[in-house]
Amino acid sequence: xxxxxxxxxxxxxxxxxxxxxxxxxxxxxxxxxxxxxxxxxxxxxxxxxxxxxxxxxxxxxxxxxxxxxxxxxxxxxxxxxxxxxxxxxxxxxxxxxxxxxxxxxxxxxxxxxxxxxxxxxxxxxxxxxxxxxxxxxxxxxxxxxxxxxxxxxxxxxxxxxxxxxxxxxxxxxxxxxxxxxxxxxxxxxxxxxxxxxxxxxxxxxxxxxxxxxxxxxxxxxxxxxxxxxxxxxxxxxxxxxxxxxxxxxxxxxxxxxxxxxxxxxxxxxxxxxxxxxxxxxxxxxxxxxxxxxxxxxxxxxxxxxxxxxxxxxxxxxxxxxxxxxxxxxxxxxxxxxxxxxxxxxxxxxxxxxxxxxxxxxxxxxxxx
Amino acid sequence: xxxxxxxxxxxxxxxxxxxxxxxxxxxxxxxxxxxxxxxxxxxxxxxxxxxxxxxxxxxxxxxxxxxxxxxxxxxxxxxxxxxxxxxxxxxxxxxxxxxxxxxxxxxxxxxxxxxxxxxxxxxxxxxxxxxxxxxxxxxxxxxxxxxxxxxxxxxxxxxxxxxxxxxxxxxxxxxxxxxxxxxxxxxxxxxxxxxxxxxxxxxxxxxxxxxxxxxxxxxxxxxxxxxxxxxxxxxxxxxxxxxxxxxxxxxxxxxxxx
Numbered sequence: 001x002x003x004x005x006x007x008x009x010x011x012x013x014x015x016x017x018x019x020x021x022x023x024x025x026x027x028x029x030x031x032x033x034x035x036x037x038x039x040x041x042x043x044x045x046x047x048x049x050x051x052x053x054x055x056x057x058x059x060x061x062x063x064x065x066x067x068x069x070x071x072x073x074x075x076x077x078x079x080x081x082x083x084x085x086x087x088x089x090x091x092x093x094x095x096x097x098x099x100x101x102x103x104x105x106x107x108x109x110x111x112x113x114x115x116x117x118x119x120x121x122x123x124x125x126x127x128x129x130x131x132x133x134x135x136x137x138x139x140x141x142x143x144x145x146x147x148x149x150x151x152x153x154x155x156x157x158x159x160x161x162x163x164x165x166x167x168x169x170x171x172x173x174x175x176x177x178x179x180x181x182x183x184x185x186x187x188x189x190x191x192x193x194x195x196x197x198x199x200x201x202x203x204x205x206x207x208x209x210x211x212x213x214x215x216x217x218x219x220x221x222x223x224x225x226x227x228x229x230x231x232x233x234x235x236x237x238x239x240x241x242x243x244x245x246x247x248x249x250x251x252x253x254x255x256x257x258x259x260x261x262x263x264x265x266x267x268x269x270x271x272x273x274x275x276x277x278x279x280x281x282x283x284x285x286x287x288x289x290x291x292x293x294x295x296x297x298x299x300x301x302x303x304x305x306x307x308x309x310x311x312x313x314x315x316x317x318x319x320x321x322x323x324x325x326x327x328x329x330x331x332x333x334x335x336x337x338x339x340x341x342x343x344x345x346x347x348x349x350x351x352x353x354x355x356x357x358x359x360x361x362x363x364x365x366x367x368x
Numbered sequence: 369x370x371x372x373x374x375x376x377x378x379x380x381x382x383x384x385x386x387x388x389x390x391x392x393x394x395x396x397x398x399x400x401x402x403x404x405x406x407x408x409x410x411x412x413x414x415x416x417x418x419x420x421x422x423x424x425x426x427x428x429x430x431x432x433x434x435x436x437x438x439x440x441x442x443x444x445x446x447x448x449x450x451x452x453x454x455x456x457x458x459x460x461x462x463x464x465x466x467x468x469x470x471x472x473x474x475x476x477x478x479x480x481x482x483x484x485x486x487x488x489x490x491x492x493x494x495x496x497x498x499x500x501x502x503x504x505x506x507x508x509x510x511x512x513x514x515x516x517x518x519x520x521x522x523x524x525x526x527x528x529x530x531x532x533x534x535x536x537x538x539x540x541x542x543x544x545x546x547x548x549x550x551x552x553x554x555x556x557x558x559x560x561x562x563x564x565x566x567x568x569x570x571x572x573x574x575x576x577x578x579x580x581x582x583x584x585x586x587x588x589x590x591x592x593x594x595x596x597x598x599x600x601x602x603x604x605x606x607x608x609x610x611x612x613x614x615x616x617x618x619x620x621x622x623x624x625x626x
Contacts, residue, residue, distance in 0.1 A: 068581055216445075359416070361415070366456055367415060367444060
């Protein structure tokens, strides 16, 4: 498991690599087909700035060749904001005095009906991390009810045991998203003062438990702005490649969530600029050529339209980040504020205007 | 004049260029590319098709009267999944034809020979015309042929790579030995690659990425159609052999100088 591999990565040495890359390393990385972690570090470094157009062009070409001019559309469905964790950066932090809500299956189906009516066939079930409210039984039963309406169902919930993922797989769930948030163990402890999430290694091994439990796609990510962005990105890249090499039947996706203002007033430690985020997307495309790269509505419409051709293959639209948000139109319980508030149709039109096809179905429940 | 038609199963085709439908920027560009290619066989990923919705965009753009719609099982990781998809498609009204793809590896999408064989066996017994996508393995081709597959579809290089024919020696053996049509599938990135496969004696080629991601997909579809025809014509005309030493164009003339 990766928790046994991770300690062997000397973080100081990795930081030295990051600090020492220069212009020549960027040029070398651009010439290579198979990049190593030094190449990746070079592409996200300040030394890459003068080459950003060249890097973006290469990322674009690779993406078109591998995925075509298509963007897979998905929507998140928040089923609960109950959480047992005390994450300092998250609106769902159990200490935040906010109204908590758990959707009954009926209420979740109401939200799902709105999502389906907008054309989505790929759904991501999201919740805070409180197994007293949302556990594998709740999710499994809901997935069975949703199966007829959606062709792909993913989960972004608290880490489960392998048996939990196997149960969800049998109920029709095909993918798992789990963010490590940061690979800096000290910072991880600091920002996760309470709750089961304090167990760094348990979270680190979650993608593998998912893969072993039958999840076809596992999504990884760090919270951009929490830790040192270069170091976290390099660790994320290494983790992604480890999964690809050790679980050859599993597809890997990488998301790029930038920290946003949330209930509790947390401010990002290391804010990530638009330019840095663009470099990250391009670097992941070049380093993990076949990974699905995901961009959510956390980002502004202007930014999303500008950067998605540089490597993104999956996007959400019209997202609500609060339980019941689609059918009740009440945004007060949201986990974070979405920046791209355009309608689903508007986002799809913007994708088409750039010569891409918005793909609504690229999976079939018969495959699960 | 003897007509040169391609026969697969119980159907005949004038065109020897088969087209894939993934990766196009729009359904309209896909439709125009299909027309420009003159293809008569179009393969569609079942996972992309909403069989419950007859108004599904992708299928609406393919003329099912003149074109054989060949469902494929892309996304299937094992024989069971592939068989389920194929049967479901047939029950939903698709023809009993299937391009069998079993690719447990989501990165290079390389076909699993064992699971492909297992699925082919079940589907043939079930009455399907099975066109299996496989690695360029001559022995596997003979096994699949003996099972009753309608074609074999060995790859030229990994799918979507556009790297052309990197499996040349094995393809040569497959073509030499095959008793069913050989369709070179995957990796053909330029019209010259299609011509090369046809010159080698392949019965047909299947192309997707090279056309779908070209700057002008419709023009590229036309170019592939011409190259496929040219390669076929060259094969039928009989290519001269190659040699490392110079040969006089008139051997007798050379003899007179001795």
